[in-house]
Amino acid sequence: MTSVKTLLVIVLAAACSAVSAVELMLPAEGATVPLLSDGQKAFFDSSDEERLAKAGDAAYRADLLALGWYPQPVVFVWSGINSRKERLRFRIWREDDDVCVCDTNFVYLTTGRFEWDNFRVGCRYRWSVDVAGKGSATGSFFTEDRPPRLIRIPGVPNVRDLGGWRTADGRRVKQGLLYRSANLCENASECPGELPRMRLDDSGVNFMTNALGICTELDLRGPKECEGLAGSPLGQSVHRMEISSGCYSQMDEPWAKEACRKALELVSDEKNLPLLCHCSSGQDRTGTLAFLINGLIGVSPEDLVRDWEASALWKDEHDWFNRNNTYAALLSVIGKYPGETLNERIESYVKSTGFSEKDIARLRQLMLESD
DSSP states (O other), rough: OOOHHHHHHHHHHHHHHHTTTTTEEEOOOTEEEEEEEEHHHHHSSSSSHHHHHHHHHHHHHHHHHHSSSSOOOOEEEEEEETTOOEEEEEEEEEEEEEEEEEEEEEEOOTTTTEOOOOOTOOEEEEEEEEEEEEEEEEEEEESOOOEEOOOOOOOOOEEEESSSBBBBTBBBBBBOOOOOESSSOOGGGGGGTTOOOOOEEEEEEEEIOOOOSOOOOOOSSOHHHHHTOOOOOTTTEEEEOOOOOOOGGGGGSSHHHHHHHHHHHHHHHGGOSSSEEEEESSHHHHEEEEEEEEEHTTTTHHHHHHHHHHGGGGOOOOOSSSSSIIIOOOOHHTTOOOOOHHHHHHHHHHHTOOOHHEEEEEHHHHBBOOO
């Protein structure tokens, strides 16, 4: 007869076997994973001189479009379970604030592979695979500290986080507070006789309101573009603000300066965050506001132009939206204002709108991570 002691050994051995059944393979423990493709990284890593020399070149812009504006997903691979009938729970947590960013259940896939994206840059994450009765395993990984943080939302192009960039003193612009994108629905002129068509499906709305936590939508388009809209396309939980904004040569106009001040006041009030700002394409008016915000809080001129140029991953307007045309016009306006550096001249321009020194200090405190 089998002794109680022998049975206990068998039970413990079986339990240990079950726990070790799941083996995490990728990402390797403590690995740093990329969020940009090799082509995207090559584009952002190229020198300012290289990108400037190609500005307005149609073939170059076509190559950028081929890279795409979506982030590269992180691939998760595990092994150790051989049955398709097992129910599996897969989870990912962001360790900085211990937020679960993915919690899904599915029948075990024999390939043991899962993809997820829209991670923050330069962050530590942990992930786990749990199979009832078969075991579980937990691992951790880091994401590359390489902005911009591109975001995948099917239907809405040119989405990214204003955060992730570094300032001259090494601090990072906080992620998860300010987002930029193209418009969430078509312009009124594109939908004559009907309400503007939504670009988002239910899953997109859910992701923006829950995963990103958007509570304010700042629409920088003009009244004719927004005609017919009553409330935010993201639903009643999101406060919608229309501030018809200017860009480039318009920036010196009194109405454009007033719009700039109002937009800055909106984004510097914590109760309005997280906030999504957009215009039509998310490149000109939205790009101008992003340039002013990040320039004001200390992002380098080199990274300001990288963020501005990232819109080229989506839209091919090489004869309009390029360094020798629109960005040159933006710098021309800012260059009229006093300062030894681009960041100082941006601050001078912003002060000319009525946004005070105290306001600027509040925005910097809100948007920058502590040392």
